[in-house]
Structure formats: C-alpha cells, structure tokens
Amino acid sequence: MSIKVWPKSERPREKLLEQGVNSLSDAELIAVLLGKGIKGKSALAVAHDLLHKLNDLRGVVTASLTQFSDIAGLGPCKYAQFQAGFELFRRNLEIQLKRQDVFNNVDDTKRYLQAKLRDCEQEKFALLMLDSQHQLIAFRTMFNGTINSAAVYPRELIKQVMIDNAAAVILVHNHPSGIAEPSHADIRLTGEIKDAMKAIDVPVLDHFVVGDKETVSFAQRGLLR
Incomplete structure (x- = not known):
C-alpha cells in the first residue's frame, strides 16, 4: 500500500x-x-x-x-x-563549542567527542585547541593507531599547538574496546604531555577518554596532576 x-x-x-x-x-x-x-x-x-x-x-x-x-x-x-x-x-556540535567555554561545559564537550570518536575502529589521539577564552579553535587528530594503541609524540603536539596559536589544550583519545576507563599508560602519558606543554606555557586543562557508552574526564576524576 x-x-x-x-x-x-x-x-x-x-x-x-x-x-x-x-x-x-x-x-x-x-x-x-x-x-x-x-x-x-x-x-x-x-x-x-x-x-x-x-x-x-x-x-x-x-x-x-x-x-x-x-x-x-x-x-x-x-x-x-x-x-x-x-x-x-x-559540525553543529562543534559550532556550539566555538561559542562557549569548553572547559566549563563538560557535558557538551563529551557529546561532541562521542560523535567524533565513539565509532572509530582504530585508536585516535587528538587535541582540542582552545583560545584564551577556552573556546574551541579546532579539533586536531594528531595520531592514528591500531585497534589497541596509538604512538603519541609530545614534540609533534607542541608543533601543532604553536601553529594554531592555542592558549590551552584538552587531550582526547578513544578506546576501540568500548571501555572508557583510563589506563596507567594514559595517566603516565598525560603527565608527560603536561610537562612538555609547560615549556611553551600552554596548560593541559583535561584529558577525555571516549568509550562506547561513557566518556571519562581526567579533571572530574582528579587524575590531572
């Protein structure tokens, strides 16, 4: 009919x-x-x-x-x-982040990152480049890995931060396994990147891990040291 x-x-x-x-x-x-x-x-x-x-x-x-x-x-x-x-x-989600303080709008940021990374079959490591008002300049996928890991080089992150003239950054990567729980390696890497960014006076505000049903914020977990 x-x-x-x-x-x-x-x-x-x-x-x-x-x-x-x-x-x-x-x-x-x-x-x-x-x-x-x-x-x-x-x-x-x-x-x-x-x-x-x-x-x-x-x-x-x-x-x-x-x-x-x-x-x-x-x-x-x-x-x-x-x-x-x-x-x-x-892209509509991204436009919203370009108009607001990303760091203080964690829920909106999580929705955006889930849309970007949740369904990726390989692990990706990216940076949210932020201006002095913590509004989004750009989402930059920096490294692509296998289904299990991505090799991340802090010096390459610094180069891109300087190109974008970012005042602050948020780290993000996905876990293709679907489990968003940060690993010891994730915590260690975050500390290494924070130390590297200090050399150019750019703070790391947060690190998000995107899983299947959950996105974990290091800042909310108290994992940023």
Whole structure:
C-alpha cells in the first residue's frame, strides 16, 4: 500500500511537521531522509529493512557504503545524503563549542567527542585547541593507531599547538574496546604531555577518554596532576 493513502498522522513527513521531529521513531526519521520508497515498498518499509539489516540506528550511522547498498533500492546517492546529514549534526556540535567555554561545559564537550570518536575502529589521539577564552579553535587528530594503541609524540603536539596559536589544550583519545576507563599508560602519558606543554606555557586543562557508552574526564576524576 502506498504511503500516500495512509492517514496524515501516520505519514512520517506530515507527522514531523504537525507533531515535531521528536515524535518520530527511528524508522520514521530514516523514511523522511529517504524521501520515497521503491516499487512495491514504501519509504517506511525500506527504513525498517535498513534497521533490521544493520541492527539499529547506530548501525545505520556507521555503515559502510557496501553495507548500506545491500538494501534493495539504496545506493551511493542515498548513502551520500545520509553521511552528509550525520556530518551536519557533528559540525553543529562543534559550532556550539566555538561559542562557549569548553572547559566549563563538560557535558557538551563529551557529546561532541562521542560523535567524533565513539565509532572509530582504530585508536585516535587528538587535541582540542582552545583560545584564551577556552573556546574551541579546532579539533586536531594528531595520531592514528591500531585497534589497541596509538604512538603519541609530545614534540609533534607542541608543533601543532604553536601553529594554531592555542592558549590551552584538552587531550582526547578513544578506546576501540568500548571501555572508557583510563589506563596507567594514559595517566603516565598525560603527565608527560603536561610537562612538555609547560615549556611553551600552554596548560593541559583535561584529558577525555571516549568509550562506547561513557566518556571519562581526567579533571572530574582528579587524575590531572
């Protein structure tokens, strides 16, 4: 049955306009992004196929082009549209951090870092470059590692800090294992980077470890010494 003959309150697009975006289920949101279905199948039915194939909404967000295109009626064009939508969401979070004190807005910072790093299959080490008001200048991925670790060189961090003319920095890395608990190596590395940054009078305000369901702040844990 065509979605056009459904009651308006049950059509995802009309439901969004009348009741707000929060009223839509995951499948309905995906149906709106799809715009239309395929022969013999509505956009909502295709959306349910996509969620079933990729397990959940997170699976849709992180799907490769091959995985996405394995659903009948979907291909590179729709995949590009979805990826553009996800990237707009991430960039909007970044814009917020460029307008506020990152160090004093830990929850917003965690949301941003989770969007950036939670689904990375390899470990990444990055810096949040901050100005004198602790507003975000840039997010810089400095090192990419294996699934277990990333080699981090403080001298390379210092070079980038000077290029960005940052007044302070926040360290961040992800744990592909999904467990955000800081390791002894993480704590030791943080101390080494703090000591290196003292040479250029740039404070390390925090170090975040991004896991699957949690992001840990060294400052909140009292681990910055």
